Amino acid sequence: MSTKQEFLFGQQSHAIEVGDIVYLAQDTPFILDCGAEISQLPIAYQTFGTLNADKSNAVLICHALTGDQYVLGAHPVTGKAGWWELMVGVGKPIDTDKYFVICSNVIGSCMGSFGPKTINPATGKNYGLEFPVVTIGDMVRAQNLLLEYFGISQLFAVVGGSMGGMQVLEWAARYPEKVFSAVAVATTAQHSAQNIAFHEIGRQAIMADPDWCMGKYAENKSYPAKGLAVARMTAHVTYLSEVMLQQKFGRKLQNRSEIGYGFEADFQVESYLRYQGNNFVERFDPNAYLYITRAMDYFDIAVEHGQGSLAQAFAQTDTRFCIISFSSDWLFPTEESRRVVRALNAVAADVSFAEIQTDKGHDAFLLEVPEFYAAVKGFLDESARQRGI
Amino acid sequence: MSTKQEFLFGQQSHAIEVGDIVYLAQDTPFILDCGAEISQLPIAYQTFGTLNADKSNAVLICHALTGDQYVLGAHPVTGKAGWWELMVGVGKPIDTDKYFVICSNVIGSCMGSFGPKTINPATGKNYGLEFPVVTIGDMVRAQNLLLEYFGISQLFAVVGGSMGGMQVLEWAARYPEKVFSAVAVATTAQHSAQNIAFHEIGRQAIMADPDWCMGKYAENKSYPAKGLAVARMTAHVTYLSEVMLQQKFGRKLQNRSEIGYGFEADFQVESYLRYQGNNFVERFDPNAYLYITRAMDYFDIAVEHGQGSLAQAFAQTDTRFCIISFSSDWLFPTEESRRVVRALNAVAADVSFAEIQTDKGHDAFLLEVPEFYAAVKGFLDESARQRGI
Numbered sequence: 001m002s003t004k005q006e007f008l009f010g011q012q013s014h015a016i017e018v019g020d021i022v023y024l025a026q027d028t029p030f031i032l033d034c035g036a037e038i039s040q041l042p043i044a045y046q047t048f049g050t051l052n053a054d055k056s057n058a059v060l061i062c063h064a065l066t067g068d069q070y071v072l073g074a075h076p077v078t079g080k081a082g083w084w085e086l087m088v089g090v091g092k093p094i095d096t097d098k099y100f101v102i103c104s105n106v107i108g109s110c111m112g113s114f115g116p117k118t119i120n121p122a123t124g125k126n127y128g129l130e131f132p133v134v135t136i137g138d139m140v141r142a143q144n145l146l147l148e149y150f151g152i153s154q155l156f157a158v159v160g161g162s163m164g165g166m167q168v169l170e171w172a173a174r175y176p177e178k179v180f181s182a183v184a185v186a187t188t189a190q191h192s193a194q195n196i197a198f199h200e201i202g203r204q205a206i207m208a209d210p211d212w213c214m215g216k217y218a219e220n221k222s223y224p225a226k227g228l229a230v231a232r233m234t235a236h237v238t239y240l241s242e243v244m245l246q247q248k249f250g251r252k253l254q255n256r257s258e259i260g261y262g263f264e265a266d267f268q269v270e271s272y273l274r275y276q277g278n279n280f281v282e283r284f285d286p287n288a289y290l291y292i293t294r295a296m297d298y299f300d301i302a303v304e305h306g307q308g309s310l311a312q313a314f315a316q317t318d319t320r321f322c323i324i325s326f327s328s329d330w331l332f333p334t335e336e337s338r339r340v341v342r343a344l345n346a347v348a349a350d351v352s353f354a355e356i357q358t359d360k361g362h363d364a365f366l367l368e369v370p371e372f373y374a375a376v377k378g379f380l381d382e383s384a385r386q387r388g389i
Numbered sequence: 390m391s392t393k394q395e396f397l398f399g400q401q402s403h404a405i406e407v408g409d410i411v412y413l414a415q416d417t418p419f420i421l422d423c424g425a426e427i428s429q430l431p432i433a434y435q436t437f438g439t440l441n442a443d444k445s446n447a448v449l450i451c452h453a454l455t456g457d458q459y460v461l462g463a464h465p466v467t468g469k470a471g472w473w474e475l476m477v478g479v480g481k482p483i484d485t486d487k488y489f490v491i492c493s494n495v496i497g498s499c500m501g502s503f504g505p506k507t508i509n510p511a512t513g514k515n516y517g518l519e520f521p522v523v524t525i526g527d528m529v530r531a532q533n534l535l536l537e538y539f540g541i542s543q544l545f546a547v548v549g550g551s552m553g554g555m556q557v558l559e560w561a562a563r564y565p566e567k568v569f570s571a572v573a574v575a576t577t578a579q580h581s582a583q584n585i586a587f588h589e590i591g592r593q594a595i596m597a598d599p600d601w602c603m604g605k606y607a608e609n610k611s612y613p614a615k616g617l618a619v620a621r622m623t624a625h626v627t628y629l630s631e632v633m634l635q636q637k638f639g640r641k642l643q644n645r646s647e648i649g650y651g652f653e654a655d656f657q658v659e660s661y662l663r664y665q666g667n668n669f670v671e672r673f674d675p676n677a678y679l680y681i682t683r684a685m686d687y688f689d690i691a692v693e694h695g696q697g698s699l700a701q702a703f704a705q706t707d708t709r710f711c712i713i714s715f716s717s718d719w720l721f722p723t724e725e726s727r728r729v730v731r732a733l734n735a736v737a738a739d740v741s742f743a744e745i746q747t748d749k750g751h752d753a754f755l756l757e758v759p760e761f762y763a764a765v766k767g768f769l770d771e772s773a774r775q776r777g778i
Contacts, residue, residue: 034650133650193634193658194626200659201622203652204666205594208615226597233590234623237583242722245582251689259687261423261522263592263679267686269582270589277593290652297656298648300640330719333631 009077009282020045021112024145036132040121043146044112045069045104048088049096051150057389058152059094060143061103062160062167065235065292066284068111069103072096077283083366086373087159093377098389099156106167107142108134108292110285114142116215117285128287129215136163136299140170144178154178156387157380161185161365162332163292166299169340172321173305173313181320181383183376185365186329188336189310189343190300195331198238199293202231206286215287228286229277236276241328241361245269310343317344320386321351322379324372326364352379398466398671409434410501413534425521429510432535433501434458434493437477438485440539446778447541448483449532450492451549451556454624454681455673457500458492461485466672472755475762476548482766487778488545495556496531497523497681499674503531505604506674517676518604525552525688529559533567543567545776546769550574550754551721552681555688558729561710562694562702570709570772572765574754575718577725578699578732579689584720587627588682591620595675604676617675618666625665630717630750634658699732706733709775710740711768713761715753741768 024030025041032038046069051058061071061084068075072082072089088094088101105113108131116131123130147155158171158179165187172182188195206212209227213220237245249269253259256266265271306313321344325337334355344351354375358364364372413419414430421427435458440447450460450473457464461471461478477483477490494502497520505520512519536544547560547568554576561571577584595601598616602609626634638658642648645655654660695702710733714726723744733740743764747753753761 190640192631193638193640193656194629194631196640196656197622197626197634197658197662200654200656200662201619201626204615204622204663205597205619207652208594208619209597210599226593230590230594230597230619233586233593237586237590240583242581242583242719245586249582251579251582251585263596263683265589267582267585267589269586273586273589274593294652330631 009285012282020047022146022149024142024149030142030145032132032138033135034133038114038132041107041114041142041145042112042118043104043107043114043142045102045146046071048072048101049099051100051152052389055150055152056154056156056387057099058147058150058155059099059101059157059159060147060155060171061088061094061101062143062158062164062171063103063106064160064162064164065296066280066289067164068109069105070111071101071103075283086366086368087376093373093380094157094159098384102146102150104143104146106139106292108139108288108295110288115285116287116291117218126218128218131287131291133294134291135295136166136170137174137304139295140167140174143167143171144175147178154180156389157181157183157383159183159185159376160187162187162362163296165332166296169301170299172317172319173301176314176317176319179319180387181322181380183322183324183379184337184340185324185372186326186332186337186362188299188332189313189340190302191297192336196297198234199297201234202293203290205230205234206290212286217286223281224286225278225281228281228284228289229274231289232280232284233273233277236273238331239361239363241330241359243328243359244361247359310339311346314344314349315347317347317349319349320379320383321349322376323351323353324375325355326360326362326369326372327355327357328359329362329364331362398674401671409436411535411538413531413538419531419534421521421527422524423521427503427521430496430503430531430534431501431507432493432496432503432531434491434535435460437461437490438488440489440541441778444539444541445543445545445776446488447536447539447544448488448490448546448548449536449544449560450477450483450490451532451547451553451560452492452495453549453551453553454685455669455678456553457498458494459500460490460492464672475755475757476765482762482769483546483548487773491535491539493532493535495528495681497528497677497684499677504674505676505680506607515607517607520676520680522683523680524684525555525559526563526693528684529556529563532556532560533564536567543569545778546570546572546772548572548574548765549576551576551751552685554721555685558690559688561706561708562690565703565706565708568708569776570711570769572711572713572768573726573729574713574761575715575721575726575751577688577721578702578729579691580686581725585686587623588686590623591682592679594619594623595679601675606675612670613675614667614670617670617673617678618663620678621669621673622662622666625662627720628750628752630719630748632717632748633750636748699728700735703733703738704736706736706738708738709768709772710738711765712740712742713764714744715749715751715758715761716744716746717748718751718753720751
């Protein structure tokens with residue numbers, strides 16, 4: 001059932017159509033990796049297409065750090081198109097005429113699922129920093145509860161890019177029997193030192209903002225907009241490639257013919273970054289940003305599922321894997337995908353791998369890159385044939 | 390003559406041995422590229438070795454963004470060794486038994502030269518944001534005044550890495566007759582869009598800190614330590630290579646055996662970055678950081694000196710060039726050095742080029758990389774032979 005809720009983004013309150021929300025774990029508490037026990041777990045999700053009679057056509061889409069369940073259709077805060085309209089829909093690689101598509105907001109996030117904005121029943125206020133630290137494993141176990149709620153015992157496919165790809169790998173390692181095929185894009189099996197470093201910068205930028213108020217900005221009627229904008233600007237640069245930045249902006253000036261000898265945004269690239277930073281604060285919760293980056297930092301599938309061996313984490317898997325990287329992605333470079341492929345090869349898993357040539361950097365998984373969508377379509381079509389869909 | 394001055398770094402006042410200070414441009418105002426006229430230009434510098442009788446053995450060292458004139462010897466604020474002890478000294482590539490070495494603090498900086506901490510004679514207070522925006526060209530013209538003060542009509546060599554390398558190229562383009570040889574390391578002829586973007590993030594982090602007080606933190610007895618630390622952390626990641634970060638830190642934990650499920654510095658790389666950020670605020674002026682990053686952003690030698698053509702900027706040069714890059718430097722990648730080399734080749738300049746293989750990233754020019762120092766020594770020794778030193 002569809003629900004509207006009041007959400008505070010920045011200083012503005014929005015009545016948001018959060019899609020369906022289900023309250024899971026009501027009978028048995030949900031125990032997070034950190035040990036916290038949750039007895040009511042709200043999960044906000046969207047579905048597209050129709051579940052077939054034998055429930056064999058479900059595709060779970062896992063979203064990235066700042067993504068959400070709005071794969072298709074207007075976003076309730078920004079009004080923009082869904083984030084994966086190029087991938088999902090009628091006639092698209094994940095064809096909604098053929099598959100039943102589910103996407104839920106990850107726990108730790110801010111679009112209706114259990115997160116730091118959730119009201120803590122113990123205090124009647126937002127959890128804020130009282131919110132427990134969650135992991136990618138926790139996110140996936142919460143998604144699994146949602147699938148149990150739907151009565152789906154096996155997913156036809158789990159698909160995601162970036163942090164979504166981490167969840168795909170986590171699904172395959174944790175619930176191999178529940179994953180017929182897995183498409184992990186622009187991702188890694190363990191977060192690198194450099195990526196932890198960039199996340200730490202973002203968190204420090206947010207926490208340095210006095211309007212963050214130790215996470216209690218809602219209570220204090222403040223909002224760490226500047227800190228969050230700096231965090232977003234830093235992350236945004238890592239999503240692009242140097243070549244793309246040079247081609248798109250180079251040293252072009254913004255609305256002026258000469259440099260201004262000052263600290264205004266002389267260059268288009270500065271103006272663009274400021275815009276990205278400012279836009280973000282109107283749609284994303286600062287505390288959620290802290291929690292989700294932390295979950296990514298903690299991600300290390302070899303340690304979690306393979307006693308230190310990545311291959312071991314996927315031993316005896318029957319899942320069909322499709323691993324995709326982008327040549328200009330320096331946040332999750334191709335080498336990290338190759339490591340996953342080598343581990344899968346080591347256990348004789350069914351794996352196909354493609355490095356897509358593009359200048360679009362990490363963000364390529366969200367952008368117009370025809371070869372990428374063709375690769376996913378080819379893989380899913382063949383998987384569907386094998387699954388008899 | 391050596392001078393002590395009181396300097397405020399962070400909240401602490403230090404009596405700093407600023408080395409020699411000379412007040413230039415007293416007769417003729419110094420006109421900055423932005424149009425501002427300066428009638429007294431303090432330049433703080435250090436020298437090492439002895440100027441020979443015909444003044445032919447002078448080597449000018451140009452420092453990087455956060456560097457200073459303390460090439461050798463204890464730094465007056467940090468107490469640490471000089472920043473280029475590996476390059477300069479008896480028996481080193483820039484041998485102080487052979488050369489007269491000069492290094493001056495660039496204008497815009499904070500170690501005694503004309504910068505935003507200088508007292509504005511019009512107000513009796515620090516310039517702060519009233520300080521005019523300076524360019525790499527301005528820095529070099531100020532250095533030229535210093536050389537005139539010494540009566541040196543030609544430098545045997547100008548040497549520098551990163552922003553120091555920008556100054557080297559600027560020297561060669563602006564005063565070709567004054568530069569016998571030029572060693573430009575890990576640098577570029579024009580600042581890239583990505584690098585402008587990273588600088589803008591640093592500036593936004595500083596300016597987002599309410600303790601920055603629109604640049605008037607000294608008057609307000611505040612200090613934007615958190616913003617400056619975030620700026621430094623961001624920059625610091627760009628100085629290293631992913632491989633180096635992975636080898637040095639990987640996912641090693643800091644003083645704990647398990648992740649802490651919180652926002653403490655669980656990982657060594659986080660702890661290291663925080664340390665880098667916090668250390669920096671005790672030795673560098675936030676406004677100076679704004680001004681110097683801006684000067685780098687504005688740097689575009691083809692536009693300044695070649696009517697858009699980089700080759701043209703070096704037409705008819707007699708300078709001997711040595712261009713050096715580091716294979717893992719992604720801030721100033723080898724391709725940017727190659728562009729300079731191609732331009733020099735196009736005007737038949739005398740140029741040697743080396744890409745040094747190392748995992749140490751951009752910071753390699755400050756670190757123990759024997760092949761690098763050997764390359765500089767080889768080039769300077771041969772140049773000295775040709776110059777008859």
